[in-house]
Amino acid sequence: MISMTGYGRSDLNNAELQLSVELKSYNNRYLDININMPSALNPLEEEIRKLLKTRARRGKLELYIRWKRLNNEVNVRLDKALLQGYLSAREEALGVPANPAEYSLANLLQIEGLFQVEASHEIDEIKTPLFSVLDEALDQWQSSRHREGRAAAEDIASHLSVIRQSWELISARAPEMEERIKQNLLERFTEMLGQDIDHQRVYTETAVLLVKYSVSEELARLLAHLEECERLLKVAKPVGKQLDFLCQELNREMNTIGSKSSLLEISREVINMKDALENIREQARNLE
Incomplete structure (x- = not known):
C-alpha cells in the first residue's frame, strides 16, 4: 500500500551553484501538482510535471525548487549599430552634430535594445544537476509514502x-x-x-x-x-x-x-x- 502523504528533500552545493528540491504530498481525490521554482526554470516545468505524474496517481503534490548560481557573471553587449543610427537620426532631426560624450549612462539606458544581455545557457547547465537532485528527492518521497x-x-x-x-x-x-x-x-x-x-x-x-x-x-x-x-x-x-x-x-x-x-x-x-x-x-x- 502507498500513502498519499509523503516528504522528500535533496540538496546540492558546489562551487558553482546551490540547489535544493523539496517535495510534500497530501491526500486529495485527484492528482494536483503545484510547482514553485524560479522563473528562469520555467522552460523545464512541463518536463518536471511529466516526471511527477509517473510517480503518483492522485494526491496534492507541492514541489519547491530553490536555486542560486554562485558565479554571477553576466555578459552585456552594446549594439553599436543601433547607437550610431540613433545619433545619426538625432543629428538629422536637430541639425546639430551629435556628441556621444554628452550622453550619460542613464540616457543611454533609455534607448530600448541598446544593451543586450547575451543569451545564457543556464537551462542547459542546470538541467542535469537539477533532475539528479529531483530524482533523489523523489526516491526519499516514495520511501516515506511506502x-x-x-x-x-x-x-x-x-x-x-x-x-x-x-x-x-x-x-x-x-x-x-x-x-x-x-x-x-x-x-x-x-x-x-x-x-x-x-x-x-x-x-x-x-x-x-x-x-x-x-x-x-x-x-x-x-x-x-x-x-x-x-x-x-x-x-x-x-x-x-x-x-x-x-x-x-x-x-x-x-x-x-x-x-x-x-x-x-x-x-x-x-x-x-x-x-x-x-x-x-x-x-x-x-x-x-
Whole structure:
C-alpha cells in the first residue's frame, strides 16, 4: 500500500551553484501538482510535471525548487549599430552634430535594445544537476509514502479483525434473534385470531414476515466485503479508491443489520463494527 502523504528533500552545493528540491504530498481525490521554482526554470516545468505524474496517481503534490548560481557573471553587449543610427537620426532631426560624450549612462539606458544581455545557457547547465537532485528527492518521497502505507495497512488490518470478531458474534446470535421474532409473530397471530386458526397458514405468513427480519443475507455480503478488504491489503498496486468503495458497502450492510436487530448484544456489536469501519475509512482516504 502507498500513502498519499509523503516528504522528500535533496540538496546540492558546489562551487558553482546551490540547489535544493523539496517535495510534500497530501491526500486529495485527484492528482494536483503545484510547482514553485524560479522563473528562469520555467522552460523545464512541463518536463518536471511529466516526471511527477509517473510517480503518483492522485494526491496534492507541492514541489519547491530553490536555486542560486554562485558565479554571477553576466555578459552585456552594446549594439553599436543601433547607437550610431540613433545619433545619426538625432543629428538629422536637430541639425546639430551629435556628441556621444554628452550622453550619460542613464540616457543611454533609455534607448530600448541598446544593451543586450547575451543569451545564457543556464537551462542547459542546470538541467542535469537539477533532475539528479529531483530524482533523489523523489526516491526519499516514495520511501516515506511506502512507510506510511505499511503503517496504514497494519492499522486497517487491526480494525478489520475487530469487524470480523463482531461478525462472528452476530452470526452466532442471529439464529436466536430470528427464533425470538418467529415466536413473537406466532404469539401475536394467535392472540389476534384465537385458537381456531389455520396453523399451516400462520406458519407460512410467519415465514414470509421473518424474511424481512433475517440478517443472513446481510451477514453474507458483509463477510464477502470484509474478505475483499483483507485481500486488498496484500496487493502492491494502489487500492485506496477500492477500499473507500468497500467501506461504503460495509456501512450499508451494518446499518441494515442494526435496523433489523432486536437483541442488545447484536446492536452493541454493530456499533463496534461501525467504530472500526470509521477508522478504516480515515486510513483509506489517505491511500493512493
